[in-house]
Amino acid sequence: MKKKVIIQSIGLLASVLLISGCQEASEDPSEDIAEESGQDNSEETPENNSNSDGLNESDSVSDEEDQDETFEDVSVTVDYEADLLKPSSIKALVNKQYALPEDYSPEDLVTVEVPTILENPEVNQLREAASIALSDMFQAAEEEGIKLYARSGYRSYQTQVQLFDSYVSNHGEEAANRYSARPGESEHQTGLAMDVTSESANYQLSEAFGDTEEGMWVAERAHEFGFVIRYPRGKEDVTGYQFEPWHLRYFGEELAQEIYESGLTYEEYLMERGLDIEAGE
Numbered sequence: 001m002k003k004k005v006i007i008q009s010i011g012l013l014a015s016v017l018l019i020s021g022c023q024e025a026s027e028d029p030s031e032d033i034a035e036e037s038g039q040d041n042s043e044e045t046p047e048n049n050s051n052s053d054g055l056n057e058s059d060s061v062s063d064e065e066d067q068d069e070t071f072e073d074v075s076v077t078v079d080y081e082a083d084l085l086k087p088s089s090i091k092a093l094v095n096k097q098y099a100l101p102e103d104y105s106p107e108d109l110v111t112v113e114v115p116t117i118l119e120n121p122e123v124n125q126l127r128e129a130a131s132i133a134l135s136d137m138f139q140a141a142e143e144e145g146i147k148l149y150a151r152s153g154y155r156s157y158q159t160q161v162q163l164f165d166s167y168v169s170n171h172g173e174e175a176a177n178r179y180s181a182r183p184g185e186s187e188h189q190t191g192l193a194m195d196v197t198s199e200s201a202n203y204q205l206s207e208a209f210g211d212t213e214e215g216m217w218v219a220e221r222a223h224e225f226g227f228v229i230r231y232p233r234g235k236e237d238v239t240g241y242q243f244e245p246w247h248l249r250y251f252g253e254e255l256a257q258e259i260y261e262s263g264l265t266y267e268e269y270l271m272e273r274g275l276d277i278e279a280g281e
């Protein structure tokens with residue numbers, strides 16, 4: 001197990017270095033979109049697909065035999081009905097196949113106690129456990145000279161209706177569905193997702209954040225605090241979304257650690273564990 005972890009860490013580090021290498025020259029032209037809407041959709045980046053040549057988390061450094069061992073000693077149980085389909089579950093699966101009910105809102109929302117960007121008080125909330133973990137992560141980052149900002153957290157179903165509609169009228173439905181979430185299909189409605197950014201990324205949600213010192217810190221450390229980068233590079237066909245280095249989903253430390261060490265998206269992780277879920281766009 002130790003060995004595998006180390007191998008995968010090296011693999012991830014290699015990915016991060018490669019990613020930063022190939023992104024260096026690209027300034028993001030579409031940052032303003034996120035600025036206006038505060039949603040997860042700032043990217044119009046065709047170069048995302050340039051990554052399909054094997055540059056992803058489960059890269060060539062870890063080989064097939066590691067793959068077989070990956071789920072032998074998992075400690076977190078995941079039950080399809082009780083965990084994945086229950087909206088208030090910390091392990092809830094929310095994507096384009098698994099939508100939340102219109103009337104679901106978490107009961108334990110609190111205002112986050114970290115620096116924020118937007119004035120709308122709704123989006124500066126998270127569920128309590130996620131908020132505490134976010135504070136811990138921001139503090140650990142700050143102790144290492146990394147200053148993070150929370151940009152967009154909880155969003156109600158109705159807020160998502162407004163965001164999606166405005167995106168459709170500005171960019172068309174096809175684009176909207178690729179860069180934003182339909183109402184009910186956004187992890188932000190769980191109160192367990194927070195979009196983070198930095199001064200170096202102009203406080204925006206852009207792919208460029210992944211190349212900043214802050215974005216790389218988050219990629220390497222967020223799992224220690226229970227967060228996972230939910231939409232990794234090169235996994236659009238699995239998650240249904242472009243690479244979003246800013247979108248963190250809280251799963252709790254134990255599960256986040258396992259997902260991180262697997263090098264997989266949450267959907268792939270669940271399927272590897274034998275859960276019969278649908279994935280894709």
Ligand SMILES: [Zn+2]
Nearest residue numbers: 040194195247
């Ligand atoms: Zn997000």
